[in-house]
Amino acid sequence: MTYTWWTQATLDALLAEDVPYGDLTTEALALSQAPARLTMAMRSESTLCGVEVxxxxFRTAGGTADILRATGARVPAGETILMAQGEAGAIFKAWKVAQTLVEYLSGIATLTADIIAAARKVAPDVAVVTTRKTLPGAKAQMIAAIRAGGAFPHRLGLSETLLLFPEHQAFLTDAAAGVALLRRAAPEKKVVVEVKTPEEVEKVLPAHPDVLQCEKMTPDEIRVVAALVAARAPATKVAAAGGVNLQNAAAYAAAGAHVLVTSAPYWAKPADVKVVITPA
Incomplete structure (x- = not known):
């Protein structure tokens, strides 16, 4: 999925951060007006994100650029994804900012896509969603990247979803009371309850929460929870959360989780982008 998460002010700020007072090297070499061409290619198979930004x-810096493969595409190693041209001053100004953004965001998108593929290989209908543990100040970019990889955000923040944590429950008589209060206050919202053991699941199931967020349970524990839910509250969804990653996503999906909640994509290794700049 491609959508515009940036504004002109964002672009100006990104360039100003890297080139606040001009490009000393390019200007000292008297190359600023020399015609230049840049190509950007992936060094390994990747799911793309950030090509449009x-x-x-490059356009904001004063050049032009053509997209050859768009955000969301899975491309093989060596494939050229963007070509830019213009005066060397413009090309050098945007070069590293553009390259690094594509590397970071494509790394997130690639790991997201790989986790989804691993989970759906054993459970085609399982949903993969991401937490709100985005780098503060970079939420828009990171959400764009997980969307490019095929996931949706589990929570964007505290304002749009109901999630009853054990920390909330400490102020209440029990989890069931919390579920009732949330349903009364926001009847149009689904109620998610975080649980850490199958025993906690048994206590809250009579309240029929919409989703049980099973925090740091093992796949074997998720299997137990899925059986309990199927027998006592079949409308409730089981979400595995905390520590879900590429290595164990298939195990959690096979155990019966309806939803995998993961932060792993946000800490993905950046993709490796090859950039070549030549005289035009």
Missing amino acids: AQAL
Whole structure:
């Protein structure tokens, strides 16, 4: 999925951060007006994100750019994804900002896509969603990247979802009371309850929460929870959360989780982008 998460002010700020007072090297070499061409290619198979903002950065710097493969595409190693041209001053100005953004965001998108593929290989209908543990100040970019990889956000923040944590329950008589209060206050919202053991699941199931967020349970424990839910509250969804990653996503999906909640994509290794700049 591609959508515009940036504004012109964002582009200006990104370039100003890297080139606040001009490009000393390019200007000292008297190359600023020399015609230049840049190509950007992936060094390994990747799911792309950020190509469109890279194009916008080159245009903002004063050049032009053409997208050859768009956000969301799975591309093989060696494939050229963008070509830019213009005066060397413009090309050098946008080069590293554009390259680094594509590397970070494509790394997130690639790991997201890989986790989804691993989970759906054993459970085609399982949902993969991501937590709100985005880097503060970079939420828009990171959400764009997980969307490019095929996931949806589990929570964007505290304002749009109901999630009853044990920390909330400490102020209440029990979890069931919390579920009732939330349903009364926001009847149009689904109620998610975080649980850490199958025993906690048994206590809250009579309240029929919409989703049980099973925090740091093992796949074997998720299997027990899924059986309890199927027998006593079949409308409730089981979400495995805390520590879900590429290595164990299939195990959690096979155990019966309806939803995998993960932060792993946000800490993905950046993709490796090869950039070549030549005289035009």
